[in-house]
Amino acid sequence: MIDTNTQTNTQKIFKAVKAKAVLTEQEDLRRYLTGFSSSFGYVLTDKNGSVFYTDPRYIEGAKNALEGSDIKVKPFEGSLKNILKGYTEIAIPVSRTYQPDYAAYAELGLTIVDSMPAFVEAMSVKEEYELEAIKYACGITDKAFCELLPRIKEGASENDVAAELEYLMRKFGASGTSFDTIVAFGANSSVPHHETGATRLKFGDIVLIDFGCKYNGYCSDCTRTFLFGDDKKHERFKEVYKKVLAAHMLVKERVTSGMTGREADAIARDFLRADGLDKYFTHSLGHGIGINIHEFPRLSPKSLDVLKDNMVFSDEPGVYFEGDFGIRIEDTVTLENGKTVSLTNSDKNLIVL
Helix, strand or coil: CCCHHHHHHHHHHHHHHCCCEEEECCHHHHHHHHCCCCCCCEEEEECCEEEEEECHHHHHHHHHHHCCCCEEEEECCCCHHHHCCCCCEEEECHHHCCHHHHHHHHHCCCEEEECHHHHHHHHHCCCHHHHHHHHHHHHHHHHHHHHHHHHCCCCCEHHHHHHHHHHHHHHCCCCEECCCCEEEEHHHHHCCCCCCCCCECCCCEEEEEEECEEECCEECCEEEEEEECCCCCCHHHHHHHHHHHHHHHHHHHHCECCCEHHHHHHHHHHHHHCCCCHHHCCCCCEEECCCCCCEEEEECCCCCCECCCCCEEEECCEEEECCCEEEECEEEEEEECCEEEECCCCCCCCCEC
């Protein structure tokens, strides 16, 4: 059965868009509207209600999931022209629509309205059931990381560690990963989006792991950086680690509702600038997290997105010294009563295995 909270999402978007009808094809947006995951389908909403059109692969599952909701399930037969017959105006997420599809709607003589702003606004501020799913995903993330640490052994490859972590997240209830797990050993940590590979772990290596999982369709995101043994050759790393951790914690202390993404980013960036580290902070402070791993709001040097209570986003300052090492410390956080609350809470003090 569908969570009763998700029954209102189709009407929430319909009322916000103020068009005669709203048609949604994109997989993540359909998931937001229906609470049901599928690779194909259309959700059509008008003043009379909502219909989810899909193919035979999903009919039974969708009917079971949406039983008792205000969304009817029907087979998609023929063409869009058939299901849009009688409409003169349709809302679609314009920035997420391919040009040939847009042209096809126009050829039907439909006036086109953009539904994407309504989706961005609605999906950025989480309902209680969404927050609960994200919190649960974050709990799985924390538990899996703690279980992983004693399993990391010298000679293991980055792929080995990633596979073990993903297994643990699945074991503890995740439906999958939020994104491709990043495990970087040694100098590989200096590449922010390193592609996990066959590099093998050696005593004294820096280890950076960026990971997250999905639960009930919602994501978590977390990064931890630590040492595999202390070979007494990482004094510079240890000093910089303290600075990155201090920047991370300062964000949690100072970010408040009503602040812009640019102002939030500046908290960490200005702190790191005092030690000349800002030039090595080569990405934004954070991004919204929900059904997608990257959503609104953006916490970046140019972002004017306004942070609000019940938004969920990452706090992830990082510095990267090309060919040497990188450090990123990331938590998934939310805003509650104007203040940040961390949803991932595994140890951020420097771990030496």
